[in-house]
Amino acid sequence: MFFEKTLDKRSKKVMIDFVTGHYRYNTMNSWNRSTSYAHNIKLHKLGLTSEQLNAAYDMLQTDFWDEIDQPIADFTSEMSGRYTIGTNGRSSGYLVLYNSKYELTGHKSHCRTCGQRNYRYVYTPDATAEGVITAAVIARDYTIGNRCGACGAEGEYGRVNYTLPPKRLSVYPGKSIDQNEEFSEWSMSELRNHVELVRRFDQACDEIRDNFIELIRSCKVVEEVVMIPKTVKRIECCHAS
Ligand SMILES: [Zn+2]
Numbered sequence: 001m002f003f004e005k006t007l008d009k010r011s012k013k014v015m016i017d018f019v020t021g022h023y024r025y026n027t028m029n030s031w032n033r034s035t036s037y038a039h040n041i042k043l044h045k046l047g048l049t050s051e052q053l054n055a056a057y058d059m060l061q062t063d064f065w066d067e068i069d070q071p072i073a074d075f076t077s078e079m080s081g082r083y084t085i086g087t088n089g090r091s092s093g094y095l096v097l098y099n100s101k102y103e104l105t106g107h108k109s110h111c112r113t114c115g116q117r118n119y120r121y122v123y124t125p126d127a128t129a130e131g132v133i134t135a136a137v138i139a140r141d142y143t144i145g146n147r148c149g150a151c152g153a154e155g156e157y158g159r160v161n162y163t164l165p166p167k168r169l170s171v172y173p174g175k176s177i178d179q180n181e182e183f184s185e186w187s188m189s190e191l192r193n194h195v196e197l198v199r200r201f202d203q204a205c206d207e208i209r210d211n212f213i214e215l216i217r218s219c220k221v222v223e224e225v226v227m228i229p230k231t232v233k234r235i236e237c238c239h240a241s
Pocket residue numbers: 111112113114115116148149150151152153
């Protein structure tokens with residue numbers, strides 16, 4: 001436990017001190033003045049040994065983030081999408097707790113061949129079985145046939161309606177969390193739940209830090225020259241032979 005703290009949740013004062021004393025950072029820019037619970041994850045704040053620090057600076061030159069950010073997805077899904085964690089600050093040196101929400105993307109069908117999503121349903125004969133679909137609705141919300149506009153696949157390889165409508169996570173970076181909150185008016189159970197949320201955030205930040213340390217322990221950065229295919233324009237003349 002590096003960021004996470006143990007505390008006595010029987011004491012209202014201890015819990016209030018914990019949430020009000022927690023490190024905070026801007027959710028957007030400093031001029032926006034919204035802040036939320038945060039942790040500074042700049043390398044010199046991670047409690048690394050000098051040997052780890054050298055490896056960490058090497059790692060910083062690579063796209064390593066995707067290798068270690070799984071705890072954010074776990075946290076977000078545990079919170080049913082109501083909270084998530086993002087990075088903020090110059091060089092993304094801070095992990096910040098954000099308000100978020102799952103929202104429907106509005107897509108109704110998708111292609112089984114290329115995955116392309118579509119905002120219309122595929123019309124099937126049983127769509128009218130309920131007797132509520134009028135010709136106007138069909139014209140507006142449905143396509144006749146299931147040909148994919150992107151790859152042209154149809155029939156059993158073409159578009160099919162979603163059983164579960166797809167969702168995406170919308171993050172609200174402008175919203176502050178608990179800024180100027182009067183915790184003394186909260187009930188013990190409200191406070192406990194809230195402390196658990198913040199501690200779960202701290203725990204996720206610890207997991208990210210652990211992942212990073214494991215990454216620099218077990219992997220090293222190697223340099224290689226890559227050949228990048230490039231499209232160029234050249235002149236081709238049709239000379240009479
Ligand atoms: Zn397709």
